[in-house]
Amino acid sequence: xxxxxxxxxxxxxxxxxxxxxxxxxxxxxxxxxxxxxxxxxxxxxxxxxxxxxxxxxxxxxxxxxxxxxxxxxxxxxxxxxxxxxxx
Amino acid sequence: xxxxxxxxxxxxxxxxxxxxxxxxxxxxxxxxxxxxxxxxxxxxxxxxxxxxxxxxxxxxxxxxxxxxxxxxxxxxxxxxxxxxxxxxxxxxxxxxxxxxxxxxxxxxxxxxxxxxxxxxxxxxxxxxxxxxxxxxxxxxxxxxxxxxxxxxxxxxxxxxxxxxxxxxxxxxxxxxxxxxxxxxxxxxxxxxxxxxxxxxxxxxxxxxxxxxxxxxxxxxxxxxxxxxxxxxxxxxxxxxxxxxxxxxxxxxxxxxxxxxxxxxxxxxxxxxxxxxxxxxxxxxxxxxxxxxxxxxxxxxxxxxxxxxxxxxxxxxxxxxxxxxxxxxxxxxxxxxxxxxxxxxxxxxxxxxxxxxxxxxxxxxxxxxxxxxxxxxxxxxxxxx
Numbered sequence: 001x002x003x004x005x006x007x008x009x010x011x012x013x014x015x016x017x018x019x020x021x022x023x024x025x026x027x028x029x030x031x032x033x034x035x036x037x038x039x040x041x042x043x044x045x046x047x048x049x050x051x052x053x054x055x056x057x058x059x060x061x062x063x064x065x066x067x068x069x070x071x072x073x074x075x076x077x078x079x080x081x082x083x084x085x086x087x
Numbered sequence: 088x089x090x091x092x093x094x095x096x097x098x099x100x101x102x103x104x105x106x107x108x109x110x111x112x113x114x115x116x117x118x119x120x121x122x123x124x125x126x127x128x129x130x131x132x133x134x135x136x137x138x139x140x141x142x143x144x145x146x147x148x149x150x151x152x153x154x155x156x157x158x159x160x161x162x163x164x165x166x167x168x169x170x171x172x173x174x175x176x177x178x179x180x181x182x183x184x185x186x187x188x189x190x191x192x193x194x195x196x197x198x199x200x201x202x203x204x205x206x207x208x209x210x211x212x213x214x215x216x217x218x219x220x221x222x223x224x225x226x227x228x229x230x231x232x233x234x235x236x237x238x239x240x241x242x243x244x245x246x247x248x249x250x251x252x253x254x255x256x257x258x259x260x261x262x263x264x265x266x267x268x269x270x271x272x273x274x275x276x277x278x279x280x281x282x283x284x285x286x287x288x289x290x291x292x293x294x295x296x297x298x299x300x301x302x303x304x305x306x307x308x309x310x311x312x313x314x315x316x317x318x319x320x321x322x323x324x325x326x327x328x329x330x331x332x333x334x335x336x337x338x339x340x341x342x343x344x345x346x347x348x349x350x351x352x353x354x355x356x357x358x359x360x361x362x363x364x365x366x367x368x369x370x371x372x373x374x375x376x377x378x379x380x381x382x383x384x385x386x387x388x389x390x391x392x393x394x395x396x397x398x399x400x401x402x403x404x405x406x407x408x409x410x411x412x413x414x415x416x417x418x419x420x421x422x423x424x425x426x427x428x429x430x431x432x433x434x435x436x437x438x439x440x441x442x443x444x445x446x447x448x449x450x451x452x453x454x455x456x457x458x459x460x461x462x463x464x465x466x467x468x469x470x471x
Contacts, residue, residue, distance in 0.1 A: 020209045023101075024127040046209050047268060 018073035021048030090139040093278035102237040107132035109244030119156035124208035125264035126198035150175035168194035184223030192251040199263040211263030228350035231259035231404040364396025373424040384462035415439035
């Protein structure tokens with residue numbers, strides 16, 4: 001049994017149960033150059049609000065969110081753009 | 088968001104936000120910290136709000152410099168605080184001892200999380216209860232308050248500032264991720280109804296060598312920086328004028344005893360407990376969010392015809408042994424409930440076991456608040 005994931009087949013997978021919430025952390029919202037993350041409407045099992053990703057097709061797979069997430073709660077696949085864009 | 092210091096009104100607020108608002112209402116002018124889950128929201132709120140009221144928030148490079156900045160700011164006469172979680176307290180421990188030794192008023196908020204080491208940041212565990220008292224080296228007394236709700240995060244932060252200023256000492260708020268992230272109604276009263284204490288300062292022109300600036304059990308006035316006092320502030324053993332003395336054992340004796348007695352002498356004023364028990368009850372002793380479960384369990388037990396009462400210790404340090412004794416003399420049995428493996432249990436047992444039986448109940452899983460039904464089952468077990 002794996003851990004629950006938003007978008008299992010998408011470019012940006014979010015493991016919402018690992019997230020400690022965009023209200024206290026929110027690094028993903030800050031480092032995404034395309035501003036594709038927004039707070040989810042629902043909370044995870046521990047009561048934290050994970051991000052959701054809108055317009056996945058605009059994602060350049062820069063992987064900033066994956067690199068910066070301190071809880072390893074985001075995984076990006078399908079790299080097409082330039083890696084490790086500095087914010 | 089309005090920019091006044093005290094935002095009177097009724098709010099639906101997170102415990103951590105209520106803590107930051109409590110600090111502002113108490114007159115906090117400076118805070119420093121390093122972000123850490125589950126305490127970050129307090130720092131975020133202070134970073135936004137302190138500059139609005141003429142104060143400052145500094146994000147430092149780590150927790151060691153955070154507590155150092157706070158101690159320095161306190162010596163300039165400001166009301167100060169820092170916020171962190173267990174790993175941060177571990178780093179701060181040396182300087183917390185320094186603050187105790189040189190009698191520096193400051194508030195330290197520990198929003199506890201799953202530990203040891205980096206543990207599980209998103210879960211509340213009452214794992215740092217004894218660390219607050221014994222984290223730094225040497226004999227010393229500390230004040231620690233344990234809130235159970237967002238409203239108490241607000242109220243006790245004000246109380247913590249008042250105790251820090253009144254007794255010239257670091258004061259801990261021992262919250263945890265549950266209370267810190269809990270959202271509930273919080274009432275912020277009118278500014279004029281909030282009691283605010285400010286430390287005693289010698290009058291301008293006083294020679295610090297001529298007064299007791301340190302080591303007074305009734306709390307010496309603080310010769311703060313920038314007012315013309317030429318006081319020596321040293322963490323090494325010192326006399327009442329702050330002068331270093333590493334020769335006489337009698338000097339060390341005073342250094343140790345007076346610092347501790349400064350808190351112990353005023354224990355009655357510092358102690359906040361909330362007792363709801365009668366003679367012959369099985370009394371549930373708890374603190375923090377577990378007290379909410381204890382109170383629900385006691386109600387359920389009473390409805391089922393079982394003799395149950397509660398005692399919540401809000402002031403955990405100095406340890407309220409008189410209140411525990413008073414309760415134990417009446418109780419049929421004492422059940423200590425903590426969300427840990429029994430940190431306050433030995434202290435409670437030491438005070439209560441002369442008078443009645445004492446047992447301990449941890450939650451089914453550490454990091455989970457007790458299910459009231461588990462507690463009721465335990466009450467039935469001890470009654471039979």
